[in-house]
Amino acid sequence: MNKYKTIALVAHDNRKRDLVEWVEWNWAKLLKHKLICTGTTGRLVEEALTKMNNDAGNHLQLTRLKSGPLGGDQQLGALIAEGKIDILIFFWDPMQAQPHDVDVKALLRIATVYNIPTATNRSTADFLISSPLIEQEYAPKLKDYSQYINRDVY
Numbered sequence: 001m002n003k004y005k006t007i008a009l010v011a012h013d014n015r016k017r018d019l020v021e022w023v024e025w026n027w028a029k030l031l032k033h034k035l036i037c038t039g040t041t042g043r044l045v046e047e048a049l050t051k052m053n054n055d056a057g058n059h060l061q062l063t064r065l066k067s068g069p070l071g072g073d074q075q076l077g078a079l080i081a082e083g084k085i086d087i088l089i090f091f092w093d094p095m096q097a098q099p100h101d102v103d104v105k106a107l108l109r110i111a112t113v114y115n116i117p118t119a120t121n122r123s124t125a126d127f128l129i130s131s132p133l134i135e136q137e138y139a140p141k142l143k144d145y146s147q148y149i150n151r152d153v154y
């Protein structure tokens with residue numbers, strides 16, 4: 001991982017207010033990194049960062065994917081598999097079933113497969129963003145899947 005990271009930001013509807021507050025609290029730190037968001041989360045994050053950044057003139061690097069239920073979670077999962085996401089901040093809602101529950105599960109699973117630092121709540125997000133590693137180069141130790149890849153299948 002480079003000094004500056006690519007950070008994915010995602011929140012379910014009941015957790016969006018929480019995420020926006022967190023983004024407002026951490027705006028100066030976040031603006032140093034590339035951000036990738038699912039569609040609706042991205043709109044809110046962009047509004048919040050533009051408001052906070054105001055005169056600071058920092059360059060906002062934010063990509064918006066499709067909305068989660070319309071494929072955004074799957075797009076993020078694919079980017080993780082391609083090694084294009086360094087950190088996942090995903091405030092998912094533990095109290096409400098989602099129409100795309102399987103996509104949510106798949107995203108969290110693939111983030112684990114690829115050893116992506118993942119925050120699923122605000123405290124963990126606080127710990128991640130305040131880690132000294134957030135602005136240092138870092139080589140995550142990847143699990144060796146070669147045995148699985150080269151297994152005998154017949």
Ligand SMILES: O=C(CO)COP(=O)(O)O
Nearest residue numbers: 038039040041067068069
């Ligand atoms: O559904 C989501 C994550 O599972 C988030 O999608 P939106 O940011 O488009 O609301």
